[in-house]
Amino acid sequence: MRAPEANRSNALHAGAWWLWALGLATAASRTTNPLLLGLLVGVAGYVVAARRTAAPWARSYGAFVKLGLVVIGIRLLFSVFLGSPVPGTHTLFTLPELPMPDWARGVRIGGRVTAEQLVFALYDGAKLATLLICVGAANALANPARLLKSLPGALYEVGVAVVVAMTFAPNMVADVLRLRTARRLRGRPTSGIKAVLQIGLPVLEGALERSVAVAASMDARGYGRSAHVPPAVRHTTTVLTIGGLLGVCAGSYGLLAADGAGFGLPVLAVGLLAAMAGLRLGGRRSIRTRYRPDLWGTRAWLVAGSGAAVGGLMIWAGSHDPVALHPGVVPLVAPEFPLWPAASVLIGLLPAFVAPAHREPAADRAPAAAGTPAPTNSAKAPATEKETGQ
16 A cells, blocks of 8 residues: 555544554553664654654654653663662772661662663663653654544543643744744844843744634634533533543553553453543533544554554563563673564554655755755745844
């Protein structure tokens, strides 16, 4: 199946990207093998590079990668200064140890730092970093506005708040870049405290104007209206939704825990069914309609199924060969590269070949192909002194 060029009619469902990313995250939660974790990050990065758009939210993947590196660094620092329960024999260095009172027995600050505890902290931090990067891949690929359209009617108000919060930072960053470009074209400084203050005022003013415009458009569309629902339906909706969400939480914990995969999957399935039934009943209060709703087609099933396959196969591999997925640190040994789990991770590359591709217009590619710089569109630069803070 050859991937077509993406357009408004065949755009992939945003929920498929999230299910794919959650499948990769589930696989990352089942292993501490740095080779497999690195392969998961590579798979997520390749799919993002192949299928992300030029939208503001598509630039968030790099921020999540940097956040993952920060998490690894913090985990290593905690291990160095606060110690680790992992015993070790290869001492790297010794820090001055702070004496602790009797009531804080078991807590250590400073002391001996071993290679085993650093390797254990590195594996643990890499696991959490991979989880964050998988979530970042979903943020970079899924359009938050289209995801809002697919939410059940009972979650529409919550979804609007989440989407507005997610799009605030990218829009603010775009405003800052636009204003810095305008000041640079006019020969004005773009660094320093004075320049930051002069840029910050129009950025905040633009954010306030967007907030007022969003509030006015929501009020004009009748946001917040609800239909009358019988009390019995409301009570049933509450029971199903709360019970289903508790089941989803318990099932998710079972899947992420080391010994809970046996009960986690059935509890998660029952919780999802109950929550979906409650949300469907709760949607009767919503009287809104959808314009051009996103369709869940064959490509969406393939993308979501590839993520589910990666997570399911990694859970299966963890129950049959846990040593390969969790390399030991006492004694300190090099991690091995298990072939079957690695092959299952490669299934996550399927979206890069079946999801609709977003291609650049020919006009944008022509200057680069000819070896000349792209023309600067100075008409988009702000033309007023007000916008640059002067």
